[in-house]
Amino acid sequence: MVEHLGAPGSRKRLTPGAVENFPGDGLFERLARVICVANCLPRKELHEAWETARRARRRLKGGRVVDLACGHGLLGYVMLLIDDTSPSAICVDKRKPASASTLAAALEAAWPRLQGRVTYIEGKLEDVEIHASDVVVSAHACGGLTDRILDKAMGAGAGVCVLPCCQRVDPHHPLAGWIAPELAVDIDRAARLRAAGYVVRAQHIPVEITPKNRLLIGVPGPRVVASAPLGPSISPRPP
Numbered sequence: 001m002v003e004h005l006g007a008p009g010s011r012k013r014l015t016p017g018a019v020e021n022f023p024g025d026g027l028f029e030r031l032a033r034v035i036c037v038a039n040c041l042p043r044k045e046l047h048e049a050w051e052t053a054r055r056a057r058r059r060l061k062g063g064r065v066v067d068l069a070c071g072h073g074l075l076g077y078v079m080l081l082i083d084d085t086s087p088s089a090i091c092v093d094k095r096k097p098a099s100a101s102t103l104a105a106a107l108e109a110a111w112p113r114l115q116g117r118v119t120y121i122e123g124k125l126e127d128v129e130i131h132a133s134d135v136v137v138s139a140h141a142c143g144g145l146t147d148r149i150l151d152k153a154m155g156a157g158a159g160v161c162v163l164p165c166c167q168r169v170d171p172h173h174p175l176a177g178w179i180a181p182e183l184a185v186d187i188d189r190a191a192r193l194r195a196a197g198y199v200v201r202a203q204h205i206p207v208e209i210t211p212k213n214r215l216l217i218g219v220p221g222p223r224v225v226a227s228a229p230l231g232p233s234i235s236p237r238p239p
């Protein structure tokens with residue numbers, strides 16, 4: 001019997017019984033089937049990673065992919081899957097979920113070209129060294145964590161794409177009389193990127209997947225230069 005799926009924003013785990021809901025030959029449907037069989041990920045994460053990576057890759061090509069606050073690390077994998085211009089990816093989270101290895105094994109078995117190219121680092125993102133050639137991505141790094149990720153990317157002059165959530169709002173923000181305080185936080189982030197010389201794209205992923213759906217993309221412009229001192233490295237330099 002085909003398992004009936006809820007909304008794309010469902011937190012229910014995708015299970016082998018859901019495979020027949022994804023019958024097509026396209027990359028998304030093949031990915032969805034692999035994740036169903038792996039039996040370890042909520043449906044929401046599949047759609048968030050796919051929609052984020054799809055939009056990020058239109059603007060940010062090549063370079064090492066750096067998925068910060070990565071959770072299971074699916075976004076890092078999907079970035080390589082959608083666009084093979086990056087040699088490698090690192091996925092960083094201070095706490096590696098038990099099923100991250102299950103997911104990695106399933107993806108690498110389905111796409112052998114990914115084998116050995118994605119490294120999961122269990123550690124604080126603050127300790128990761130970012131390089132100008134990197135592409136930094138992050139989905140739902142809560143509150144000020146998104147700012148720390150933007151700081152790291154801007155410090156190195158790297159491309160960046162974030163899907164922020166849980167904004168820490170300032171009720172006295174100068175724009176509070178006009179717009180929702182959460183939106184003001186993200187507008188400030190976009191303005192900060194622009195002031196640093198980035199070409200900014202403000203987009204959405206479909207709201208059916210998550211109401212926290214604002215996507216902020218920063219492509220380094222010609223004025224962008226690495227400005228911040230680099231922190232201690234817990235990752236190898238990219239090839």
Ligand SMILES: C[S@@+](CC[C@H](N)C(=O)[O-])C[C@H]1O[C@@H](n2cnc3c(N)ncnc32)[C@H](O)[C@@H]1O
Binds near residue numbers: 048
């Ligand atoms: C809301 S989850 C998002 C996970 C994943 N990106 C996703 O979309 O499913 C936020 C993640 O940030 C991680 N995190 C929080 N502070 C961190 C830090 N300083 N360094 C690395 N990871 C951190 C948490 O462990 C958690 O997995």
